[in-house]
Amino acid sequence: MSIDIQSPLTLPCGAVVPNRLCKAALTEGLADEMNRATPRHERLYRAWSEGGAGLVVTGNVQVDRRYLERPGNVVIDGNGGLDMLKRYAAAGTVAGNQLWMQVNHPGRQTPVHVCTEPVAPSAVALNLPGAMYAPPRAMTSGEVDDVVERFARVAAHARDAGFTGIQVHAAHGYLLSQFLSPLVNQRTDQWGGSLENRARLLRTVIRACRAATAPDFPIGVKLNSSDFQQGGFSEEECVQVVRWLGEEGVDLLELSGGSYEQPSMMGVKSKAQAAAPVAESTRRREAYFLEYARTIRAVATMPVMVTGGFRSRAAMDEALVAGELDMIGLGRPMCVDTDLPRRLFSGEWASAQSYETGIVPPKAGLAWFCLQLLRIGDGIEPDRALDGARAMERYASSEAAAAKALQGR
Numbered sequence: 233m234s235i236d237i238q239s240p241l242t243l244p245c246g247a248v249v250p251n252r253l254c255k256a257a258l259t260e261g262l263a264d265e266m267n268r269a270t271p272r273h274e275r276l277y278r279a280w281s282e283g284g285a286g287l288v289v290t291g292n293v294q295v296d297r298r299y300l301e302r303p304g305n306v307v308i309d310g311n312g313g314l315d316m317l318k319r320y321a322a323a324g325t326v327a328g329n330q331l332w333m334q335v336n337h338p339g340r341q342t343p344v345h346v347c348t349e350p351v352a353p354s355a356v357a358l359n360l361p362g363a364m365y366a367p368p369r370a371m372t373s374g375e376v377d378d379v380v381e382r383f384a385r386v387a388a389h390a391r392d393a394g395f396t397g398i399q400v401h402a403a404h405g406y407l408l409s410q411f412l413s414p415l416v417n418q419r420t421d422q423w424g425g426s427l428e429n430r431a432r433l434l435r436t437v438i439r440a441c442r443a444a445t446a447p448d449f450p451i452g453v454k455l456n457s458s459d460f461q462q463g464g465f466s467e468e469e470c471v472q473v474v475r476w477l478g479e480e481g482v483d484l485l486e487l488s489g490g491s492y493e494q495p496s497m498m499g500v501k502s503k504a505q506a507a508a509p510v511a512e513s514t515r516r517r518e519a520y521f522l523e524y525a526r527t528i529r530a531v532a533t534m535p536v537m538v539t540g541g542f543r544s545r546a547a548m549d550e551a552l553v554a555g556e557l558d559m560i561g562l563g564r565p566m567c568v569d570t571d572l573p574r575r576l577f578s579g580e581w582a583s584a585q586s587y588e589t590g591i592v593p594p595k596a597g598l599a600w601f602c603l604q605l606l607r608i609g610d611g612i613e614p615d616r617a618l619d620g621a622r623a624m625e626r627y628a629s630s631e632a633a634a635a636k637a638l639q640g641r
C-alpha cells in the first residue's frame with residue numbers, strides 16, 4: 233500500500249488523524265493574567281486548523297498555576313475560562329483535524345520571575361548561566377500524588393472543552409522528563425532509583441488520564457529519545473520506557489530530545505553527537521532524531537512521530553515509505569506559515585522555509601518565533617524580516633510585562 237504525507241492514520245484507540253503532518257506543540261504565551269484562554273488563541277488555532285495539519289498539538293498547558301513554563305501559559309487549575317476554552321477548541325478543529333492539548337508541569341524549568349521556589353524530583357539546580365531559574369526543592373510524596381491528580385483533571389477538562397485528545401509532555405527536561413533522568417531524580421522512594429521507579433510517574437499519569445477520559449480518547453506522549461547528557465536519560469532507557477508505554481495503551485509517541493541544558497530539540501548538538509560521524513542518509517533526511525526512531529520504533533506498538541528538522545516533502549515521504557515513522561511533527565515553520573501543510577499537499581511548495589538557518593540568529597531563535605505567534609494571535613501578518621536583536625528585546629519586555637500582570641492579580 234502506498235503511503236505519503238496525505239495518508240490518514242488510525243490510532244490504537246480508533247480515532248483517525250486525516251493526514252501525517254502534525255503542528256507540533258509551540259508555546260503561545262497568549263493567556264490572560266488569570267492564565268485563561270483568550271480570543272487570541274481562537275484566532276491562532278483557527279489558522280492552524282485551516283492550514284491543513286491532520287493533528288494540531290497545543291502549546292504546553294500547565295496543571296498547576298504556581299509552576300509555569302512562561303507567564304502567558306494557559307493553566308487549568310480552578311481558574312475558570314471553560315467557555316473560552318470551548319471556543320478555542322471549536323476554532324482549532326474547524327477543518328476536521330485532531331486537536332490535542334499538550335499537558336505539562338515544568339518542574340525546575342519554571343522561570344524565577346514566575347516562581348522563586350520551583351519543585352523537582354530532587355533538589356538539583358539547572359546548570360545554566362545567569363539566574364533565570366531558582367534552585368528547586370525536592371517534592372514530597374504527597375506532591376507527587378497531587379501531580380497525578382492534576383494531570384487527570386486537566387485531561388478530563390480538555391475533553392469537556394472539545395479538545396479531541398491530549399499529549400502528555402514527558403520531554404525537554406520538564407517535570408516528567410526530570411523524573412526519568414538519573415541526574416535530576418535522586419530519590420530513594422518508589423519514584424526514584426531504578427528505571428522502573430523513575431518511569432512510574434509517567435505511567436501513573438497516563439493511567440490516570442485514561443481513567444479520567446475514555447478508551448476512545450487519544451492520549452499521546454512526547455518523549456526524549458535521549459537527554460543527550462552524560463549520565464542522563466539514555467536511548468537504551470528510552471527503548472524500555474517505550475515498551476511500557478505500549479502496555480499503557482498510548483496512542484501516539486512523539487520523539488524529540490534534550491532539555492534547557494542541552495537544547496537538542498532545536499538541532500543543537502551535544503559534544504558526543506558533534507563528534508559522531510553523521511550518516512549521509514540521515515543528513516539528507518534532515519530530521520535529527522530519525523536515527524533514534526529506527527531502534528525505538530522496533531519496540532513501539534503505537535504509531536511514532538518524529539519532530540525536529542523536517543522541512544522537505546521528499547524527506548517526509550521518504551521516511552514514511554521507509555517505515556521509519558508514522559507521522560511528521562513540524563515546529564518552527566508553523567510559527568510563520570500556518571498553512572504549510574496545505575502548500576505541501578498541493579505541490580505549491582516542495583519544502584518548508586528554514587527560517588532558523590541564516591535568517592534568524594541562533595540566540596534570537598525562540599524569541600523570534602514566539603513573537604510571530606503573538607502577531608498571528610493579534611490578527612497581524614507574521615514579520616518574516618523581523619530583526620533578531622529587536623526580537624530578543626521585544627520578547628524580553630513582553631515576557632516581563634506578562635510576569636508583572638501575574639503578580640498583580
Ligand SMILES: Cc1cc2nc3c(=O)[nH]c(=O)nc-3n(C[C@H](O)[C@H](O)[C@H](O)COP(=O)(O)O)c2cc1C
Nearest residue numbers: 256257258259291292497540541562563564601602
Ligand atoms: C517557539 C517555540 C515554542 C515551542 N513550544 C513547545 C511546547 O510548548 N511544547 C513542546 O513540547 N515543544 C515546544 N517546542 C518544540 C517544538 O515542538 C519542536 O519540538 C521543535 O521546534 C523542533 O521542531 P522543528 O525543527 O520543526 O522546529 C517549541 C519550539 C518553538 C520554536
